[in-house]
Amino acid sequence: MTLTRLFGREGVLHELQRYLDEVDSRGVSIGLTGEPGVGKSALQARIATYAETAGFTVLRARGIQSESQLPYAVLHQVLAPILPRVSGMPAPQRQSLLAGFGLVEAPEVNPFFTSLAVLDLLVEAAAEIPVLVCLDDLQWMDRASVDTLAFVARRIAAERVILLSTSRSESQLLGDDRTTTWTRVAGLAAEDSQALLRYHAPDLTSAHRDRIVAQSGGNPLALLEFASTPDTGTDEELPMTARLERAFTARADELDPVGRAVVDVAALDDGDELEPVLAAAAIVAGTAVDRDAVWRVLEFGLLTQSGSEYAIAHPLIGSALRRAMTPDRRRQVHAALATILSGVPDRAVWHRAGSVSGRDEAVAAELEEAAAEAQRRGAFATALARLERAAALSPDPLDEAGRLISAAELGYELGGFAQVEQVTSRVARTTLRPRDRSRLTRLTGVFHDGATSEPTEIRHLVQLARRASGDGDADLAMQLLFGAARRVWWRDPGDLVRRDIVSATHDVSVPSGDPRVLAVLGLADSLELNGAVIEQLDRTPPDDGGRADVAALLGIAAFCGGDFLRADSLLSTAVNDLRADGRLSLLAEALAIRSWAEINLGVFDVARSADEGIRLADETGQRVWAGTARIAAAFIGAVGGHWSAPPALLLQAEQIALQLPNASSSLLAGAQLARGIGELAADRPSQAYAELHRVFVPTDSAYQRVQQAWTISYLAEAATRSGVRDEATGVVDSVVARAKGSPAIGTTIALEYCRAVLADDAVADELFGKALSGAARPFPWHQARLQLAYGSWLRRRRRVTESRDPLRAARTAFDALGAKPWAARADQELRATGERGWHPTSSGREQLSPQEAQIAELAAQGLSNREIGQRLFLSHRTVGSHLYRLFPKLGVTSRQQLAAVLTDRLKDVQSSD
Incomplete structure (x- = not known):
């Protein structure tokens, strides 16, 4: 095979070849950017040839602008050569993938199961020989395919898979720069441009060559195209791309009417089969068109043909042809394609929409139905595009606005911040049906998850809710009341607004135990209504027969009320169900909230919820939940002694909070709690008190009423160690007054601790006794904190012998929990009593990354690599690689040994109680 000579590209080729040569050690997603015609596709083709020579499986797909609304069109191109492998795949993934391609029937398609299926297919193929996936013109690929490929790109670091994309500009379609590395392809240097012209157009005069080099800016396509056109000296003032398009249009103008009909139809076609193009061209030209008519077009270099398939020779040719068409010609071509493609409804309706000259309700309604079908197939981005087009064709302005709002609601599901903001601002000042006005209001600021908490805005939501009711x-x-209540959680608007939400909620015609009601009441007024909410939770089934959304709502209600044990249980049910359903956006939220339920129970394992919550929230574009999980991870790190300065995770979360329209007091309160714990761990109690006290100051941006109940015991600890007990006592009294005798376990533990450590000597002994036998007893962290405080109090009162038992128990529990700074403090107290000889324990588990720890836990439960991969949305081979690396860290050689190693610490914690 003769390869086209490439000039001036040795450096880029060498770098790309290096990625292929290192594929056994790492998979990567890389991309080439640059202006049209600069040679990105030629470089990609050369690397594909190199890969084939090196024994790779090369999979290819090219984006075509006219196909960009066809769901999974690109993905089908990529996978066609390896699609027979799907037969060995687990049923949910196989069904979802094939249904997305329209090859089987399914009630709905889960896009995340589709993504996992694609990942598994590529990884299985790469287990035999490495895989190179070439994605040409990424910017024109359908969004459903690109979203799936982005999922893959984030998970191939341990696989023998390389994604090589081209795009006109650096894109985040395949993830940020941590996921895809982009290389800018510039124009050729002057000497390389001259060499290319001498090679391809040796008859040019030196002066003509110099003019072409100067006009082309080193663009290879422009060099060759200008070399083949007469040297008129005109057009020099036009941008190079415009000059190229003009040259292509001039070439098309030389075709006869039949040939021109063929290229015009091809420019607007959304497929690659030649027969439909010829049939539609016959309608446009008004005469029969056979394959002989194609030869003239091929000779002009406007199309390429391979068997029964064709392609526009270069994207700029398609762009030039589309620009050259009059509106009437466009409508004529679209109408012809709609007629020929009548048996393919998805494609036909899109062309029918292009064939109408004005607004048309019948076509708009068809597009709306097509959007619903695309959504059923998991192609949310395609559904969104069809709804937007349906809105544009709607004769009735009210229908137009309603369809735009539906598009915005889909944009929210996709994480499309810009799209939602654009729609909401576009229709905000138009006349809307009352229900659509309410839907629009719910969407306003939805990406800030209620952080825009001005009282007037919340009251407006409540008014709309009353109207809907x-x-x-x-x-x-x-829905509206839930949005209002969330805004209360993120920033308190005051008593009157909270009471208005509660009143409106009670007026809605739903049962009092409806999970939505409990979640709203928990978010809006969880201190004052805490007892009533918990009482209702006692009478409510946990998940309404397995509905993840119900379990999640009940978990939120329990969490906001401080019933962390119940919250952890309910959220765990939701997490398991959401994971099984592949609903990653809601899963990220549930994990982020559960991470804080765990923290408040004294469970400090970043691998259980926080780490995965960060990864999934980042992946699904949910900044608030990414920040929530980051603060949880920072808190857990601080408990473990990993605090010399605020960690990057915490700083990132604070930045998220401050970038929201109203700085989220909930996020900032969590950040202050993490900072306070970090200072306590570093034995700087005065600084800890200052950090924690901000949560209790009404004028501070970190003020948060409910989270004060979570923070108060740590404030009391800092106050006791820094000598400001009296000041802290006043703060505790204010929390007690607001809690109104809450039965929540979290609040009870915190207040029993505060009463004991801040008590006068005359009653402290009695209060410590009550607290040690009270609500904290089943929870090692909280019990150990009491034991440490009590033992320290006893030692300072010279009751040295009595102090040793609680101090030993605290040291053992802290050591088992991995709370090294608190274990060290307990040991210091014991040393002050004259006791020596203790050494902290170490665990191989501490050497594991959070994801390795999560995989180890699941493997210890007996799950196979494939089952673990399905749970964590990883390939089973990635799971195997993690296990291979973590075995030596834990000192084990088989899966059977994992359970014993991982339960040792739990046994230590339990034995210390």
Whole structure:
């Protein structure tokens, strides 16, 4: 095979070849950017040839602008050569993938199962020989395919898979720069441009060559195209791309009417089969068109043909042809394609939309139905595009606005911040149906998850909810009230607003135990209504027969009320169900909230919830939940003694909070709690008190009423160690007054601790006794903190012998929990009593990354690599690689030994109680 000579590209080729040569040690996603015609595709083709020679499986797909609304079109191109492997795949993934391609029927398609299926297919193929996936013109690829490929790109670091993309500009479609590395392909240097012209156009005069080099800016396509056109000296003032398009248009103008009909149809076609193009061209030209008519077009270099398939020779040719068409010609071509493709409804309706000259309700309704079908197939981005087009064709402005709002709601599901903001601002000042106005209001600021908490805005939501309730639309009313309540959580708007939400919620015609009602009440007024919410939770089934959304809502209600044990249980149910359903956006939220339920129970394992919550929230574009999980991870790190300065995780979360329209007091309160724990761990109690006290100051941006109940015991600890007990006592009294005798376990533990450590000597002994036998007893962290405080109090009162038992128990528990600074403090107290000889324990588990720890836990439960991969949305081979690396860290040689190693610490904790 003769390879086209490439000039001036040795450096880029060498770098790309290096990635291929290192594929056994790492998989990567890399990309080439640059202006049209600069040679990105030629470089990609050369690397594909190199890969084939090196024994790779090379999979290819090319984006075409006219196909960009066809769901999974690109993905089908990529996978066609290896699609027979799907037969060995687990049923949910196989069904979802094939249904996305329209090869089987399914009630709905889960896009994350589709993504996992694609990952498994590529990884299975790469287990035999490495895989190179070439994605040409990424910017024109359908979004459903690109979203799936982005999922893959984030998970191939341990696989023998390389994604090589081209795009006109650096793109984040395949993830940020941590996922995809982009290389800018510039124009050729002057000497390389001259060499290319001498090679391809040796008859040019030196002066003509110099003019072409100067006009082309080193663009290879421009060099060759200008070399083949007469040297008129005109067009020099036009941008190079415009000059190229003009040259291509001039070439097309030389075709006869039949040939021109063929290229015009091809420019607007959304497929690659030649027969439909010829049939539609016959309608446009008004005469029969056979394959002989194609030869003239091929000779002009406007199309390429391979068997029964064709392609536009270069994207700029398609762009030039589309620009050259009059509106009437465009409509004529679209109408012809709609007629020929009548048996393919998805494609036909899109062309029918392009064939109408004005607004058309019948076509708009068809597009709306097509959007629903695309959504059923998991192609949310395609559904969104069809809804937007349906809105543009709607004769009735009210229908137009309603369809735009539906598009915005889909944009929210996709994490499309810009798209939602664009739609909401576009329709905000138009006339809307009352229900659509409410839907729009719910979407306003939705990406800030309620951080825009101005009282007037929240009251407006409540008013709309009352109107929806009065109209009998209880579902919309509860959606609006839930949005209002979340805003209260993120920043308190005051008593009157909270009471207004509660009153409106009670007026909605739903049962009092409805999970939505409990979640709203928990978010809006969890201190004052805590007892009533917990009482109702006692009578409510945990998940309504396995519904993850119900378990999640009940978990939120329990969490906000401080019933962390119940919250952990409910959120765990939700996590398991959401994981099984592949609902990653909601899974990220549930994991982030559960990470804080665990922290408040004294469970400090970043691998259980926080780490995965960070990864999934980042992946699904949920900044608030990414920040929530980051603060949890920072808190856990601080408990373990990993604190010399605020960690990057915490700084990132604080930045997220401050970038929201109203700085989220909830996030900032969590950040202050993490900072306070870090200072306590570093034995700087005065600094800890200052950090924690901000949560209790009404004028501070970190003020948060409910989270004060979570923070108060650590404030009391800092106060006791820094000599400001009296000041802290006043703060505790204010929390007690607001809690109104809450039965929540979290609040009870915190207040029993505060009463004991801040008590006068005359009653401290009695209060320590009550606290040690009280709510904290089943929870090693909280019990150990009491034991440390009590033992220290006894030693300072010269009751040295009595102090040793609680101090020993605290030291053992802290050591088992990995709370090294607190274990060291307990040991210091014991040393002050004259006791020596203790050495902290170490665990191989501490050497594991959070993801390795999560995989080890699942493997210890007996799950196979494939089952673990399905749970964590990883390939089973990635799971195997993690296990291979973590075995030596834990000192084990088989899966059977994992359970014993991982349960040793738990046994130590339990034995210290």
